[in-house]
Amino acid sequence: MKTALVTGAGGRIGRAIAVELGRAGWRVGVHYRSSEDGASDTLAAIQDAGGDGWTVQADLATVAGCTDLVQDTLARTASLDLLVHNASRFPEVRFEDITLAHWDGMMALHARAPFLVSQGLLGCLRAASDARGGEGALVVHLLDIGAERPLNRHAAYSVSKAAWKMLMKAMAVELAPAIRSVGISPGQVMWPEEYDASTRDALSRRIPMKRVGSPADVAHLVRFLAEHGGYLNGVDLPVDGGRSSTY
Template identity: 40%
Template sequence: MGTAFVTGAGIRIGSAVARALGHAGYDLALHANRSLESLGALAEELRALGRRVTLHSGDLSQPEAVDALGTQVREAWPALDVVVHNAGLYERVDFASISREQYRTMLAVNLDAPFFLTQALLPSLRAGKDPLVVHITDVGGERPVSHYAHYSVSKAGLIMLTRALAVELAPHVRVNAVSPGAVAFPEHYDAAAREAVLKRIPMGREGSVEDIARTIVFLAREAPYLTGQVIAVDGGRSAQL
């Protein structure tokens, strides 16, 4: 079917995306920073399906690690059909308390890493057949909430990067974004916090990481004329103020 690279593939959305692509027939380059044990287990699961899988690690807040990862993946995979920038940071901090280091780290992982990894992987993407880059964004990049200023700025930048690259890398490389809603709550959310979120969702329920994964497989296999778009998979949450 093809080849794909997924960052942050050890857990949650990244793991579901990697698994869905593997079941769709893609060989895979998988990245994680801390979730290396679960990444290894996922690799064995996908290899049992007959997929070729390479594993890569690195702290995407560090420019040298991003450069090294790009080189490793490009050398291991001379042609790539799908690149999914899923790895990301998310933290709640009062605006007055956000340090320069917190701001720098947030933008480094959520925006700089996708920017420079795509740049490093351009030769492999250009060698792919109908190649696709997918950014995992967030409604917070367009409709911010309090205490997440640096996160919202990083995701807003990623949305613009989606559109900028869709224009510049066309016609061969397509670039889209998927914006998840409540599909994988942060671990620190208690029952009250989760209920408050669910009340703002027209469909009235939580989604699943598989909803995101299926959307990405659709973009890769069924949507060759779709580029420069941000697809909200959020139960209608972004449709209202």
Template identity: 35%
Template sequence: MRALTGRTALVTGGSRGIGRAVSQRLARDGARVAVHYGRDEVAAKETVTAIEAAGGQAFAVRAELGVPGDARALWEAFDAQADGLDILVNNAGTDGPRVPIGEVTEEGFDRVFAVNAKAPFFVTQESLKRLRDGGRIINVSTGLTHGAAMSELIAYAMTKGAIDVFTATLAKDLGKRGITVNAVAPGAIDTDMNAGWLRTDEEAWQATADMSPLRRVGEPRDIGDIVAFLASDDSRWVTGQWIDATGGALL
């Protein structure tokens, strides 16, 4: 039997990049996966189709995050296709305005916090009435919270600092239900979010690879496999942790 057979998972931002890798890996391990997306319906359908073609089970859930009523809309869409939850992966996010601190606007600041910090809080709050005892909550953080971030990513890093606090506090609160809560902290991963500066610049690619002792750039599946471990029974004694998934870039 596969490790997650009989369990239901929701992956926010599950249609692309790290989210797609997580969705596919959880499905491969036997979970029925709700692939959440905000706007890119084509990518969500492609992810669901790929999962089903590989013998897994999945369905798409649409809800724009970072707007009023987002958590309620997400769970209403989920409830229409599933009964109860075992694994919640808070992955959806935006890097916000990549500009120096002096050029960050209130609107841009509020937007990145709404998507990256407020939405996971209320999505998780709404999940607790659906999440079965012994369940798993996995939050996607960033290696940038352990050290000074680039000025252009200061607002983004601040949102993930909030996620780190949320993770530890929630783990302590939900332990009595046997629910574990952990954060996975990627470094620079080869995804569409980073395509503009990473894939188009040979020097940036090499410099990013050189930050890791493993001498390569991280891939979405590297994160998906870590999430799968945290979603499984093998991680039952791990909770409240910030898991460095930077490939050793912080050493």
């Protein structure tokens, strides 16, 4: 059974990724911060689909939370085939209202946490690669097309996603061939809950495909990368219906 850890998997896109891996028969660590019931539901869906796994709580905006997640993972498995950094926050804040706490919080969750957790799990990622004849373990980073094109009223989010994108590339250069590092940049795949119908319509019209994507679009890509994407490394793949190709 291959083993994965998916952060922020108590709902939405993280859950879709974790359950898709369950369909492929994986053992999946379902990380959550506050969505304990959601994480239990994700684990039940993984088991129904034929996989297995565990749940783990950690606040990844703190160093202690990152350390806890690493220690818990090391206690559960000596070998990790796939690490999916998905946990994120998307708060709207006007530039003049950005506080130091907001700025540092975004950088902590979107740049420091993927670094600390990846670094802490290097040994078991390398062990997974060795166990498969050097086939290579995989780290997937859920980025955003906003890492290249800043989103209005999301400056700290956009800057921190850009830092995260550089981490994805730095890992690809330094850790291959034992570990591949690949980014996925959704466009509009799942609406923030606070967006009203007119905002959703206006944003949808700007997508060449004229519709939003779905969490399954991302989940299928993660599974493809893990099962067939063995020569993909250091790239950021947009899942955006063509949105990032327009101006």
